[in-house]
Amino acid sequence: MSVFPLFLLQPALAWTTFRVGLYCGFFIILAIAFILSGAVFVRFENIWPLVRIYRGGFLLIQFLFLLGINTYGWRQAGVNHVLIFEINPRNNLSHQHLFEIAGFLGVLWCLSILSCLYSDYTYLPMQINPLILYGFMLLFLINPFKTGYYKSRFWLLKLLFRVLTAPFHRVEFADFWLADQLNSLVFVLMDLEYLVCYYIFELQWSNSRGLLPRDQDSGGHVCHSYSYGLRAVIQCLPAWFRFVQCLRRYRDTKRAFPHLVNAGKYSTTFFVVTFAALYATHRGRSQETENI
Template sequence: MLRVAGKVDSVVLGGVIAGVLLYAAVTMLLIFPFDIFYLSSRYFLLRTLWRIVFPLQAISFADFFVADILTSMAKVFSDLERSVCRMVHRQVATVAWLEADSVCGHHSVAIPAVLVLPYLFRFFQCLRQYKDTGEKTTLLNALKYSTAIPVIFVSALKYHTEHDRWMNFYRPLWLLSSVLNSLYSFYWDVTRDWDLSVFTRIFKFSKPHICSHLLHGRKWVYFWVIASNLVLRCTWTYKLSAHLRHNYLTVFAITALEMFRRFQWVFFRVENEWNKMNTKSNVQLSMSDLSNEEEKLLKSNDHNV
């Protein structure tokens, strides 16, 4: 028995050392100062992360684009926090998990605190955008990210309140906040981030011929994106809720689905931004052509006079 226990301890120690070395290697790779391993890209990412954490300047497309992606990594950050906590407290063996669950396990207050950080970053970015632009839609966007906060913290209350109170009050409150967050996020994805303004026309079945050119000939793609985004937005709430994350196979499956959902979001979000840039440039060119025509007309009038 002692020999087996010694082998288990050796394996556990090796796993801890490997984890520490992995985290250290990733950190060193990001801050490596020499012009190898895509130095400009690494430093651009670090600058962007710094601007996300401290939004003290005007928010660029890269700032909120990366910050949006970080919200999909909230569970990754909470798992990273738990791993570091286990390493610091040397709680790697299963017995240690059970003995000190309140320190690094499900009862830890650090888990909801880390989960909420990406949403707070995005929330303060929206406030900064409102300060710079005065657009009220940025406040509505900030409200969207704030709806994730009750989902995270009400879920964590399961480990800090009585069972009856959880079932009768906090659990219905968590369900309500989850539905609100999922539907609000879904609405914003479709109508704002992707700018699929034909969304309402599709389901009203009125004048389908005036639909956006985006849907022409490939309507099934957008039906699929809208429907799958609604389902996956609802499943993502599972990941934000600490009291549901005991089934690790389910968590793994939902993480993979969230990667797929975020890939879809990125594709159509970039497409929408590209369309806006092209539209803006076309308008500027049209205005420039118009001003040139007006200038020629004025010159001809002066010449005739």
């Protein structure tokens, strides 16, 4: 198999470089603006719902930016990541493209938070802003039209599907690389789960500042507990993907080391999460009994 030389990879256009600088500049300015605004507007409210709802998006954007740094480092070191990940060598994202996407999403993230903080002036309920932000990010990913890095998005979606269906096909390098990244991004999944839970169980839709409730106005602490079970399942999912990938690799190669050893390593996550959930649930019930 011929190896596509790194120097033939398509360089980023000057317009892409300009957009990277533009988005990064806007992000820095808007980040300073929302930090100062938060210090002024947030006084006696409970800030944690807002923090947890937006934290996952920020971590995802940060991941894209750091992936761009990794890509730059790989190319500088002569690592042919395009061949390793089986990406189309004539149509792939450079580090500048990743910086551009991260910068653009970062600007939207900052604007969404500022819109939350200034909801009294924009006449847009605070709780609508995260839905718009994450809805746009989801549409950007699954957009079926051939715009916005269509082939790269399709490659990512295909890879995600392979991770979700790991036991039923051969596992390649890109598959377990992405599953490993999901293990690192488990807080993103947990925060997205918290977003859904909060909007269903705790958010008071009649309150236009529902993401900054006062303690006495909060609708309970369902989403901070394991009481409804889904939280523990979400927390175990990334480890489960790697666990079944390791079992599939053992089935294909018949090598106990390292595949069964890795499977055992990832299986410990199930015990950690299970006992943490049991402990948290038991402690919560004990406190309720003492209060009674």
